[in-house]
Amino acid sequence: MSAATVTVADAPKAALRHRLAERGVDRTLLLLLPGVIAMAALFCYPFIYGLGLSFQPAKGGVFGAYSAFFGDSFSEGTIWTTLGLAIPASLINVGLSVPISYRMRGDFRGKRLLLTLLVVPITLGTVLTAEGILEYFGPVGWFNLTLQKLGLVGAGHPITLVNDYWGVLFSLIISGFPFAFLLTHSYLSGIHPALEKAAATLGAGWWQRFRFVTFPLLLPGLLTTFCLTFVLAFSVFPSAIMVGDPDGRTHVISIEAYEQALQNFNYPQGCADAMIMTAAMLLVIGLVMGVRRFFYTGSTGGKG
Amino acid sequence: MTDTAQTPAKTLDAQRFNELRLQGISRAYGAHTALHPLDLTVRGGEFIALLGPSGCGKTTALNSIAGLLPLTAGSIELDGRRIDTLPPEKRGFGMVFQNYALFPHLSVRRNIAFGLRMRKVSKAETERRVSAVLDLVRLNEHAHKLPGQLSGGQQQRVAIARAIVLEPPLVLMDEPLSNLDAALRLDMRAEIRRIHQEFGLTTLYVTHDQEEALSLADRLVVLNAGRVAQVGTPSELYESPRSAYVAAFMGYRNILSLRAESVDAGAATVVGDGVKFAGTVSAAVTAGASVQVAVRPEDLKIAAGEADAAFEAVAEVVEYHGREFQVDALTRAGSRVHLRTPERVAPGDRLSLTVDPRRALVFAAENAEAGGAAEDPGEAG
Structure with a gap:
């Protein structure tokens, strides 16, 4: 510092970098420019183009495509079909990840193996998962055969799980759970273990420790996790076709958009569907994030 | 209140x-x-x-x-x-x-x-x-x-x-x-x-x-x-700390490794490289054994004349603490001693140091760091 004050006389002007910093400008941020350009070209432009396109349908004026979507009960129903899959799937994923990651906080033998097993489904593609579900839960799959052997269902009357709602739900859980688990696990490990110890010395049993200390501190993280798994589940497409019933019970909104754009070649309608899908997703996330604001979201490092 | x-x-x-x-x-x-x-x-x-x-x-x-x-x-x-x-x-x-x-x-x-x-x-x-x-x-x-x-x-x-x-x-x-x-x-x-x-x-x-x-x-x-x-x-x-380990914790910052030259009913004369003074023995120490001697910084005094000096040391670091000086000095054998003195001392000064025999505690040398274990765990109660 003292060296700097000495040289002031010789160099009346401070370095450019310092003068920029005075105004809150950091030149290294310019390195982000290529990324920003790529984002603009590959995401923003198509989005805005699609938005524009959705207001230019062949008939019905500016909002023709939107009124067509909401005027047809079959296409309008895709919103509820998709929500009916995405919300239960996200709830189950978050709900399952809480007790499992809660049990996995400490160190124990085989923890790494268990973590790997829980996370491996991420690496499986949707197609592989779908194929597995088809084989396993199909009418002559192991699951139904076992039920028949146990006499729980009559021979020749397998329960229908694939090409139906349940197959898609399974698929969403298998692919979405690892994400939910990893996020919950890291949120949990951010809660200082001394907090539960303190609660124990104050007379709280394990359920009370979870209920009054860990859970309230974890809740904001769980809501964020819910949003992320919800987004994944809401845009379900391949499994809805492969293990679902794409023309009926799992006719989700992404299939509707796909069919309009690439089978009926009605681009404006497809774009409008995609916009409605985005709006529905943002609405749910907005609601959840709004609720999150009511909870404590500060540090959980134990020092308060 | x-x-x-x-x-x-x-x-x-x-x-x-x-x-x-x-x-x-x-x-x-x-x-x-x-x-x-x-x-x-x-x-x-x-x-x-x-x-x-x-x-x-x-x-x-x-x-x-x-x-x-x-x-x-x-x-x-x-x-x-x-x-x-x-x-x-x-x-x-x-x-x-x-x-x-x-x-x-x-x-x-x-x-x-x-x-x-x-x-x-x-x-x-x-x-x-x-x-x-x-x-x-x-x-x-x-x-x-x-x-x-x-x-x-x-x-x-x-x-x-x-x-x-x-x-x-x-x-x-x-x-x-x-x-x-x-x-x-x-x-x-x-x-x-x-x-x-x-x-x-x-x-x-x-x-x-x-x-x-x-x-x-x-x-x-x-x-x-x-x-x-x-x-x-x-x-x-x-x-009355019972070991050099406890003494070190109780403010005896100077722990010198020396040898007991003679032991006589609670008093011992300890010697080392250029060091010789009397101290107090609390536990069993035999003559000729290697010992650790604990002295508080404030009990290490600058001697009036060379004759009374227990040992000599050269002041290395002198800190001004208001009422007194905190001095780090090196003995001839190269061990570091800490002392406090109201006298003005400058780094490099040769100091003749003396210590009151009652203020120098002599302990049997510990083998290792962990050697300070209670010889008598029963007393812990």
Whole structure:
């Protein structure tokens, strides 16, 4: 510092970098420019183009495509079909990840193996998962055969799980759970273990420790996790076709958009569907994030 | 201050017990023994400090007593009732953690009320007791804040309040002052002492700071590598440490490795490279044995003439401390000694040093760092 004050006389002007910093400008941020350009070209432009396109349908004026979507009960129903899959799937994923990651906080033998097993489904593609579900839960799959052997269902009357709602739900859980688990696990490990110890010395049993200390501190993280798994589940497409019933019970909104754009070649309608899908997703996330604001979201490092 | 403090002392009276008996409690992590069998009997109302450097097993001992760590061996009895088999929530001991461990999402009031809530104490009673404790720690105006909005000292007081509102038979404190700055540490030390006196809480206090331990505790337990080095009152330990290890903790900053030339009824003459002086022997030391001699910096005096000098040293670092100088000097043998003197000394000065034989404690040399183990663990009780 003292060296700097000495040289002031010789160099009346401070370095450019310092003068920029005075105004809150950091030149290294310019390195982000290529990324920003790529984002603009590959995401923003198509989005805005699609938005524009959705207001230019062949008939019905500016909002023709939107009124067509909401005027047809079959296409309008895709919103509820998709929500009916995405919300239960996200709830189950978050709900399952809480007790499992809660049990996995400490160190124990085989923890790494268990973590790997829980996370491996991420690496499986949707197609592989779908194929597995088809084989396993199909009418002559192991699951139904076992039920028949146990006499729980009559021979020749397998329960229908694939090409139906349940197959898609399974698929969403298998692919979405690892994400939910990893996020919950890291949120949990951010809660200082001394907090539960303190609660124990104050007379709280394990359920009370979870209920009054860990859970309230974890809740904001769980809501964020819910949003992320919800987004994944809401845009379900391949499994809805492969293990679902794409023309009926799992006719989700992404299939509707796909069919309009690439089978009926009605681009404006497809774009409008995609916009409605985005709006529905943002609405749910907005609601959840709004609720999150009511909870404590500060540090959980134990020092308060 | 006394007025507001006296009221809660009447309304809050800690559950008394006669004695807490720790019998051979130990804790091992695999092959590593963090705490060797520890015997200690704590009487009701006593303030005991566990003193030792980091890693000596003092926090392990505290966590084992709280029930946060299972014992490897031994038992804990409270007035004859065995409690080491109980989980922490059933023991009912209060604990103050080093990092306070306040619940960040609960207000100060709700943090303090947490334990009462877990015990299903009625609302009115909870309200009354929390208010009383808030008075005691002088945090009334902060009752509705979250812990994150408080200063370190205030958080610390909340942690103490939360532990004592349950009127626990025993309060365990794990280095509660180590995260505070020096001035605040002194204030809080007085605060803890005051709360202890008014409340009559039996306290087990873990610290690595000898000053804290000496000023707070009725009895001190000095630990060395998981073993008890000495147990006693502050004055016992301060005036007659039983080993060089304990002496080093009690302010004997100069530990010289020398040889006993002659030993005669509690007095010994010790010699080394250019060093020769008389000292006091407390434990068995035989003539000719290598010894460690402990001397406090303030007991090392600059001799009037060369004739009385025990040894010579060259001043290396001189710090001005107002009333006196703190001098680091090197002896001819190359060992470093610390002394305090009112005389002005400059670095490089050759000093003739002398020491009062009663102020130089001679101990049998310890083989290793861990050698300070209690020769007589039975005394630990």
